[in-house]
Amino acid sequence: MPKLIVSIGGVVVKEVQLTKDRTTIGRRPYNDVVIDNLAVSGEHAVIQMVGGQVTIEDLGSTNGTYVNGKSVKRQVLENDDGIEIGKYKIRFLDGDVNSSTASLSGAHSGTAIGLSLPMGIDAPPTPTTEQLVGPRVRVLSGMAVGRELPLTKIVTTIGKPGICVASITRKSHGYDLAQVEGQQVARVNGVAVDAGPITLMNRDQMELGGIRLEFLER
Numbered sequence: 001m002p003k004l005i006v007s008i009g010g011v012v013v014k015e016v017q018l019t020k021d022r023t024t025i026g027r028r029p030y031n032d033v034v035i036d037n038l039a040v041s042g043e044h045a046v047i048q049m050v051g052g053q054v055t056i057e058d059l060g061s062t063n064g065t066y067v068n069g070k071s072v073k074r075q076v077l078e079n080d081d082g083i084e085i086g087k088y089k090i091r092f093l094d095g096d097v098n099s100s101t102a103s104l105s106g107a108h109s110g111t112a113i114g115l116s117l118p119m120g121i122d123a124p125p126t127p128t129t130e131q132l133v134g135p136r137v138r139v140l141s142g143m144a145v146g147r148e149l150p151l152t153k154i155v156t157t158i159g160k161p162g163i164c165v166a167s168i169t170r171k172s173h174g175y176d177l178a179q180v181e182g183q184q185v186a187r188v189n190g191v192a193v194d195a196g197p198i199t200l201m202n203r204d205q206m207e208l209g210g211i212r213l214e215f216l217e218r
Contacts, residue, residue, distance in 0.1 A: 002054055004033070004047075004083075005091040011167050011178045011197075012155045018054070023047045025085060026059075039063050039086030047077070054094065056083060133218065135175060137168070140205070140212040148216075151175065159186070160209035166193065168200070168215075175200045175215065184209055 006014040016023070016033055025033040026044040035044070041061035048055050057074040058065040066084040067075045077083075079094035135151040137158065149156070151168060157180060159165035164182035168175050176197035179186050186193045187207040188200065200206075202217035 002049070003093050005093065006033070006035075006088055007091075008088050008180060011180055012169065013157050013165075013167055013180050015153075015155065018047065018049060021049050025090075035086060035088055037086045037088065040088070044085055054092070061085075135170075135218070136216050137206075138214045138216055140214055142211050158208060158213070160211065164209035166206070166208055169197070171199075173199065174217075177206060177215075182209065 002018040004014075004016040004018065005012060006016065014033070020032065023033065024031045024043065024046050025035065025040075026042050027035060027037065027040045028042040031043070041059070041063070043059045044061040045056055045058050045065045048057065054077045055074060056065065056067065056072070056077055058072060063086060064071045066072065067077070068082055069084075077092045077094070079092070081092045083090040083092060137149045137151065137156075139145055139147045149158070151170065154170050156168045157165055158168065159180070159182065164184040164186055165180040166186040167178050167180050169178065176199050177186065177188055177193055178197040179193050188198045188204055190207075191198070200215040200217075202215065204215045206213045206215065
């Protein structure tokens with residue numbers, strides 16, 4: 001199935017399966033792929049699938065849509081094409097390709113970039129009788145204290161949009177935390193994540209936009 005791998009600054013922040021005939025991209029929250037960046041127009045571009053062919057069309061955006069470095073109005077997409085919208089890079093994959101090897105440098109389905117997150121860290125935890133096991137993140141402060149997010153995706157984005165958003169990426173050696181965007185810098189055990197990804201160890205504590213979280217390896 002065709003998919004989009006979205007990244008900013010070399011960090012993958014979202015993976016989108018193209019399951020619809022028409023997938024819109026833009027800054028407004030009603031788009032299928034939401035990019036909260038001022039360089040992105042409210043309704044920036046649309047990706048359409050017709051008869052096995054996938055095309056991208058610019059919707060009269062202010063800053064344009066680029067495919068493989070060239071400004072386009074409408075373009076048929078080929079496997080591994082690189083799309084640029086604002087500061088974001090989107091890689092088009094026409095088929096079932098493992099995103100861990102196909103990333104632009106290196107999330108969560110239905111997650112808006114820099115907007116909705118795979119975990120609502122400000123939302124109260126949902127009561128459950130099941131004990132989560134395996135790699136996960138536990139919320140230590142705020143309304144959602146005690147809530148846990150299993151790290152089942154290759155890349156999971158967490159944080160507060162516009163304030164501090166980070167990604168946790170599964171690697172062969174473990175899990176790396178990297179800054180994605182925001183005015184504040186994410187911290188691991190009090191150390192700022194501003195010089196590149198930090199490999200997480202069991203019980204490491206993270207702080208994102210005033211919310212404290214704990215990484216649990218098992």
